[in-house]
Amino acid sequence: MIWKGNDSKTTVTEFILRGFSDTPEMRLISAMFFLFIYLFALLGNISIITAVTNDSHLHTPMYFFLKNLSFLDMCYTSVTVPKALVNSLMGSEVISFWECVAQLFLFVMMCASECFLLTSMAYDRYLAIHKPLLYSVIMSRKLCAELVIVAWWSGTVYAIFHTANTFSLPFCGPNIIDHFFCDSSPIMRLSCSDSHINEEVGFAVGGCIILGAFALTIISYVFIISTITQIHSAGGRRKAFSTCSSHLAIVVLFYVTGSFVYLTPTSHYSPTQGRLVSVFYSILTPSLNPVVYCLRNTDMQRALKKLFIPSK
Template sequence: MSNHTTVTHFILRGFSDVPQLRLVVIPFFLLLYTFGLLGNLSIITAVMRDSRLHSSMYFFLKNLSFLDMCYTSAIIPKAVVISFTGSGVISYLECVVQLYIIFAFASAECYLLTAMAYDWCLAILRPLLYGTIMSQKYCSVLVVTAWVGGACYSIFRTLNTFSLPYCGPNVVEHFFCDIPPVMRLSCTDYHVNEEVGFVVSICAVMSSFALTVVSYIGIVATVLRIPSVDGRWKAFSTCSSHLTTVILFYGTGSFVYLRPASQYSPTLGRLASIFYSVVTPSLNPVVYCLRNKDMKFALQKLYCGRKN
């Protein structure tokens, strides 16, 4: 960290600048967070307890649910307290830690979504070799790689952001410590750090997105060769949940991070962040379970004691 840093704490603005709106927003996000927490926990428990779900697809889904729980827990509780009390004071060190944790989980999710796309692609393109290639050991390697890759990327983005001197003002126009609103508070020119961060993000994150797109190109090309309409529809429906998550996560995330901090809009930034950091992780259980018969059966067995 720079020796010129004089700011000892930041002040998070919260969900909204309008006090009346906070009374509506806080219960909504608490409900959404609780729903997501219970939903993701249910998926993890069902996958662990039901032997029919002991496959690579559900192994990745279990890890995605755990990531989503950690991700939202690093943001929502603190943001709710800030918005409820009106005191958004967060220490400099706490801000650093929060930014690192959030980016570690978010980038790990990017890599995990890529692994899941590869899993779908392999299942459709190479069904006879799928079981051999996607062994438990190989799946574990992919998950560990996602976690390690996310941690390394987050270390760079955190150091790149907080190596800048912060001398005041210290009001962060957001409900958590995020790179664009924090970087704008630097009391020196931050454009070099911004450009370096942008280049690294393109290489580390967008390359992951590109691999996901390539996987789906292979999936689509293979599915379109299926002669029957029902067969094509069934194949597409199996990966539609993952595709929905990818579109929501990358779409809103790129809106915030793939544009200059100087063009950052606090209102639009908070709105986009709500989708990729709160809405998408909380609704993933619904998205993945809605059209998955095995998962719905496992959840019924878990909560209703269904035997057959």
């Protein structure tokens, strides 16, 4: 049963996920496409983790953060994509209430943790370029580990708040989520009470976190670009910028798409646009990270070549 009687009211015990598309034919095509993207993301991120771990030349703070980002991206996509693929391929669109709660919590935790980790990576690049003589002293192994722990801890705390804020609303009527995973905006639209206060609170807190992390990242890059422009050698400027351009591209793509969803009030939420944009920041961005980081990074290319084509 979808609803369970409880005195004079009913409570939703499971939800129905719409999936990637509204039509069965497109749903199957979309599922096969995203299966390929998901497997590509897993292969790419596992390759980066393995290459960084095996190559002693990459045991630096920059690649330590990159390895953690790859692990986070694998978890990030694995929270939503496998369930959506199973639902689309098996024709079962049901997700239990508590499974939906867990999925939202884990997804928000990964998303917020990635915000903080990207900020830590920007700070690392700032120190490497702006204060190269003090870099190895400041960016110690202990500080790197602490920054990663803080990123995960902060993401977990925010996920607890965000999940509690969403599911503190009563759900006693419609149970069809117009999305391919449990996200806050389409879930709040199903509440049988006024969700305006919860929406405003979530909007304010989420905005502070997203904009705060983004502001710190931008400040770091202002100093980075200012320092790069003062380098006299064209080769030096090119090398310094190449170490930052990949990270900057990931930051822009992640924040632009994520902000479109989480900084848009529920009253203005469009299911079709929400699904389309969510594909970018929940599937495509984590899948593109390995590609973006390897395109202009010769050290990473060398490590991957050594991994897949070992010398005799």
